[in-house]
Amino acid sequence: MKTPEISTLGMIYAFASLGVSLLILTYFKINLRKDTIITFLRMTVQLLLVGFYLEALFAFNNPALNIAYIVVMITAADYTILRNSGFTMALFFYTFPAYLIAIAAVLSYYIVVVFSPPDIFDARFIIPISGMLLGNSMTRTVVTLDRFYDSIRKDSETYLSYLSMGATQREAMRPFFKQAYRAGMAPALATYSAIGLVSLPGMMTGQILGGSDPMTAVKYQIVIIMAIFAATEISTLLALFLSLRKGFDKNGFLNRGIFRRR
Numbered sequence: 001m002k003t004p005e006i007s008t009l010g011m012i013y014a015f016a017s018l019g020v021s022l023l024i025l026t027y028f029k030i031n032l033r034k035d036t037i038i039t040f041l042r043m044t045v046q047l048l049l050v051g052f053y054l055e056a057l058f059a060f061n062n063p064a065l066n067i068a069y070i071v072v073m074i075t076a077a078d079y080t081i082l083r084n085s086g087f088t089m090a091l092f093f094y095t096f097p098a099y100l101i102a103i104a105a106v107l108s109y110y111i112v113v114v115f116s117p118p119d120i121f122d123a124r125f126i127i128p129i130s131g132m133l134l135g136n137s138m139t140r141t142v143v144t145l146d147r148f149y150d151s152i153r154k155d156s157e158t159y160l161s162y163l164s165m166g167a168t169q170r171e172a173m174r175p176f177f178k179q180a181y182r183a184g185m186a187p188a189l190a191t192y193s194a195i196g197l198v199s200l201p202g203m204m205t206g207q208i209l210g211g212s213d214p215m216t217a218v219k220y221q222i223v224i225i226m227a228i229f230a231a232t233e234i235s236t237l238l239a240l241f242l243s244l245r246k247g248f249d250k251n252g253f254l255n256r257g258i259f260r261r262r
Contacts, residue, residue, distance in 0.1 A: 015040070018036070018037075018040060021036060022036065022037075054123075054127070057069060057123050057127070058123045058124055060123075061119075061121075061122065061123050063121035066121055066123045066126055066127060067121070067126075069127060070103070070107075070126065070127065070130045071100070073130060073131065073134060074096065074099050074100055074103060074134060075096065077099075077134055077135070077138050078092060078095055078096050078099055078138070079092065081138050081139075081142050082095065082142075085142050085146060085260075086146055086150070086259055086260050087142075087145070087146070087149075087258055087259065087260060088257065088258055088259065088260050090246055090257060090258050091145070091243055091246060091247075091258055094239065094242040094243040094245065094246055095141065095145075095239045095242070095243065097238070097242060098141070098234075098235050098236075098238035098239035098242055099134065099137060099138070099141070099235050099239070101234070101235075101238060102133075102137060102231045102232075102234035102235035102238060103130055103133050103134055103137070103231060103235070105231075105234060106133060106227055106230050106231040106234065107126060107129060107130055107133065107227075107231075109230075110129065110223070110227045111125060111126060111129070114223055114227075115223075129224070129227065132203070132224060132227075132228060133227060133228055133231040133232075134231075136188075136228045136231070136232055137228070137231045137232045137235040137236070138235075140184045140185070140188060140232045140235075140236055141184075141232070141235050141236045141239045141240075143183065143184045143187075144180050144181055144183065144184030144185075144236050144239075144240060145180075145239060145240060145243060147179065147180035147183045147184065148176055148177060148179075148180035148181075148240060149247060149254070149258065149259070151176050151179060151180065152173070152176050152254055153254060153256065153259070155176075156254065158175075159172055159173070159176065159254075163252055169248065169252040172252070173244075177240070180240075181236070181240075184236060188229070188232065192225060192229075195221075195225070201221050201225070203217075203220065203221055203224055204217045204218060204220070204221035205217075207220060207221075243258075246258060
């Protein structure tokens, strides 16, 4: 069964639901109405542009263009998240390789071994899957990095006391690393544990709406979650270790230049 088209009137009705939020913001005099409207207009324009581009990309389906687009996605996502986080762009060249390696490794494994499509460079497989891997990896990695460096900055006395007592830099970092890694991982585990019982994931719901058998949709969703988890683990660990070169000087002292002024 082909996925039913959403009419222009249906899209208008969808946007009308924003009225609920606007009424709440107006009633409680919360000055976020303009931001809300601009955010959703921007999101709509961006998605429409991506839709037009992907239609052309899927029709062309050139392996080199598909891979180039994934690299552009990683670059744009890394830049955007760092710009909106507490870090400066000084970490860009340390987090970018981490994402690139993680996405490439996990995507290659799942495309070749798990999905095994006739064309392993098919845009309809590698681009949507890359987007899902990337979006989730970025969020977790930045949370972990932020918690790691911020905790050392705020509790520098403890960190320096470990060093003064003869601990190596990695030994002094270990308690902060464990705390940060747990902070980044806990929300993901909580979300995954509720899937199926409390919520139905977007990919699974989309496949069912598109006419797929529910069990097929469930299998795809399980596989994608496992892929996301693997990519997130690799990118987080790599980003953390690679960033140490910029995050600390040769004497083991924190480089406060990586933080954006607040």
